[in-house]
Amino acid sequence: MDRSILAQGASFDLEDLDHRVQTLSRSTRYDRCCHRRNDDSLIYSASGRNGCHIRLFRTLFTNECYHQCGYCPNAGRVSNGCSYTPEELSDLVVRLRREGRIDGLFLSSGAGRDEDSTMEEMVESVRRLRERHGFSGYIHLKILPGTSRHLIEQAVELADRVSINIEAPSGDVMQELSPTKDYERDILDRQMYIRDILARRSRGSQTTQLVVGAAGETDLEIFQRVIKEYGEIGVSRVYYSAFVPLKGTIFEQRMPQVRWRESRLYQLDWLYRVYGLSPDEIENVFDDDGFLINQDPKVTLARESLDGPLDVNEADLQSLIRVPGIGPESARRIISYRRRKRIECPSDLIRLGIRRKAIPYLKINGWVQKRLF
Ligand code: SF4
Incomplete structure (x- = not known):
């Protein structure tokens, strides 16, 4: 010292x-x-x-x-x-x-x-x-x-x-x-x-x-x-x-x-503790042997559970927080914004603090990014 x-x-x-x-x-x-x-x-x-x-x-x-x-x-x-x-x-x-x-x-x-x-x-x-x-x-x-x-x-x-x-x-x-x-x-x-x-x-x-x-x-x-x-x-x-x-x-x-295992467990913990996802839903992220893969568990869940891009002007809070790049706070900002006006384009979302990685998962005023998730 x-x-x-x-x-x-x-x-x-x-x-x-x-x-x-x-x-x-x-x-x-x-x-x-x-x-x-x-x-x-x-x-x-x-x-x-x-x-x-x-x-x-x-x-x-x-x-x-x-x-x-x-x-x-x-x-x-x-x-x-x-x-x-x-x-x-x-x-x-x-x-x-x-x-x-x-x-x-x-x-x-x-x-x-x-x-x-x-x-x-x-x-x-x-x-x-x-x-x-x-x-x-x-x-x-x-x-x-x-x-x-x-x-x-x-x-x-x-x-x-x-x-x-x-x-x-x-x-x-x-x-x-x-x-x-x-x-x-x-x-x-x-x-x-x-x-x-x-x-x-x-x-x-x-x-x-x-x-x-x-x-x-x-x-x-x-x-x-x-x-x-x-x-x-x-x-x-x-x-x-x-x-x-x-x-x-x-x-x-x-x-x-491997160090990434620790990081993936922290992300999993976050899904349960902060996002409030149920254990039944979260258990879909494990492989057949009970391990995580080296990918954000939220991305794994979204790819498994979303049928296609989510309409950002219609989706409820619970659906929005399941989109990678949207957390509970930013989902609430989207809903509050929608009470005043429609979300017209990706830049509306960026201005609301939504991360770009969310865009491929969303339908925005009828528009869908070509590169899908
Ligand atoms: S309890 Fe175990 S981890 Fe803690 S100091 Fe003792 S040997 Fe080390």
Whole structure:
């Protein structure tokens, strides 16, 4: 990390802390909940309260972990790793905030020797930040699989957002990815605790993340789990992380997952979560083996379901949002415009913010583009 962050007013061994900050922060780079790096390489941007972009200091609390996740470089390290103390971490975060470098904290961790003692220290770090330092910035706190309920309650109380990574779409896939975790008990039950606690609060949310392509799971299996995550668990977002085999991990020799699969899953997620398409309709995009092809799923659906170009002056909202290049907002703009005048030509649509790729799917005042979809 930029040493100027650590060079002022330190009450601990700077060189040692600097090494731990570098190590623990870099270890979070495969988490998808934060996505864009800022110039300062250990500070990431993410969506905060009200969806605005904020800068987060993102770090593990410890890189020791007794679990055996095949994709993880920290798997099975139960000694000689790096950790903070709650005092060090909270003091560091306060300093970064005072210097205007960050808006909040994203705190994840390995499980250490056992999840409860590690989670207790993570909660203590956040408690110090909130109660001792009056820190009002955004905090995203990972819940470790298998954590006890009383610690989950404290974590939800203190953080803006919590998450527990499901990693796999089913218990069978979890056995392959991480045989030391019990999918139902350690993960799904904990997600439901969180759901129940959040239901009694006026703020806070939970998210989750899956590893894609490390254990042969299909996109259909992933989608079926994701529907339950949004519906039964009430997560606000699911993040997808394409598997990358890292040196020194159990899965080092496995093939990396193509990156487009992650992007197609995000597009699928969008169709379900934002467009409100039904699972039955969306399931038409999978091939016979349950996988997505490398094409926007919305295009696949449109080619399958539209009989021909859609009359843009007649179509209802539900039909319009199924056209590639037209989203819920732009479909509403079309309908509002139609109340005043007919859509006469493609440029009327372009002026309404409709993307050109929508044109081949539309009949506009009797005109149809020759190059059909
Ligand atoms: S739980 Fe799994 S992914 Fe998380 S730190 Fe431990 S070994 Fe790595």
